Amino acid sequence: MTMVMNDEVLVQEYDDMTSDDQDLYDQITDMFGEKWTHEQTLxxxxxxxxxxxxxRDQLEDAFMYVTDTQYTPDGAKAEFAEYWFTDVMCNNTYDDVVVDWTATFDYALRFDMSVIxxxxxxxxxNNNF
Known part of the structure; x- marks a missing residue:
């Protein structure tokens, strides 16, 4: 049997959170979760x-990038690695070479970045927030 939560239960759960948890919850909702249910946000x-x-401040410091479902995990890592090296690091030397961006992520970024x-x-x- 699936329990459907009503608004009163959701409000009570939110009110029962610590102020830090409420701040984090609100920031998640502001950044990417307006489409999510209460349970998904939790x-x-x-x-x-x-x-x-x-x-909240850890989330703001650590968040780097989000990409959608068109990718497999390796495809998402490749997109992020290309973004990181070309847009963030402003390294455009890759225009004339073929780069395996998934291997680049696995070699150069996997210890510094987490993927959810x-x-x-x-x-x-970023793991170094």
């Missing part, structure tokens, strides 16, 4: 907690 908070992101696959999207976070 689940995403749990995913973030696994990476040590438990406060959630609700069909891939979220990239």
């Amino acid at each position: 689940n995403f908070m749990g995913e973030l907690d696994d990476y040590g992101i438990t406060q 696959e959630f609700d069909g999207d891939f979220y990239f976070f």
Whole structure:
């Protein structure tokens, strides 16, 4: 049997959170979760907690990029690696060579970045926040 939560239960759950958890919940909703249900937002908070992101400012500092479901995990890593090296690092030397961006992520970025696959999207976070 599936329990359907009513608005009063959702409000009570939110009110029972610590102020830090409420701030994080609100920031998640502002940044990417307006389409998510209350339960999905709480689940995403749990995913973030696994990476040590438990406060609003940590989320703001750590968040780097999000891409959608058109990719496999390797495709998402490749898109992020290309974005990181060409847009963030402003390194355009790759125009004349073919780069395996998935291998680039696995070699150069995997220790500094975490990837969360959630609700069909891939979220990239800097581990050094």
